[in-house]
Amino acid sequence: MFKKLFFLALFIFFLFPVTQHAEKTVIIDVGHGGKYSGTCGYSGSATGFCEKDANLLVALKLQEILKPTDIKVHLTRTTDTEFAPYLKNADGTTDGGDFDVRMKMANAFAEKNNNNSIFISIHHNAHPTNSFRRGIETYYYDGVKHGKSEYPHDPLQIKYLSENKRLAEVVHPILVNSLRLPDRKIHSDQSFYVIRNAQMPSILVELGYMINRHEEKLIKTESYQFEAAGALAKGIEAYFAVFEVYGSNNERLATFSNEIEALSYAYTVKSAISVLDKNRQTTIYVKDSFRYVLKPW
């Protein structure tokens, strides 16, 4: 009897192989740190509370919020520290500089799991002259409008241009709605070092203007930091809650928020081979000569 059951189980396993994928991973880049303070805002130079502190407080709360979920979290720093003694080499290159060391660490966290990893760099904003400026901005790299030879990107980042945009479009409205600050929009016109060198989908968020007296006050409160961290967590979960359709070379053909739409696309489009439930990290459909549908639950 046991033997029969064993062979039955084996048969079912080969007929309906459930493909488990890697873990969903988020790399939280905590902007600035150590001797690189970032903006010290409206009153930071007097109080000693600068952007590097605000970034870390939000990042640590985000890590706590995501702890009970199935999303693996890495922070580029958990203390007030710089990554290298200088931002750039004397010749202007960044090899060995703070950004370079930071991104080597971030990319190592995503290694071999780049398609299921995302990179979010947390910052707070300043303006050199306008202390009335307020609001939330989100940046992603589009690799086209400003792809300049003096600002080279990581070749792997280019694979994720459409995902950078999707990540920004998912996270930004959640931030604006949760934090109830002016919507200063999504931008793709800056090629910041960290987002153009992330070997995974990436965005940089500016969670308010510290140069603005009112916003700085808000940014210093624990409730605002929790709101910001909670909104980022919601955005991260929403980003992963999709169904991706893949072709025979494992290239992503389309992304759907609806499972039925993804399955019907995969069924009708000739080049579509499989559907990944990105949230469950499970392949739910594989097309081969038998044309069967896998439903592991």
Ligand SMILES: [Zn+2]
């Ligand atoms: Zn910054």
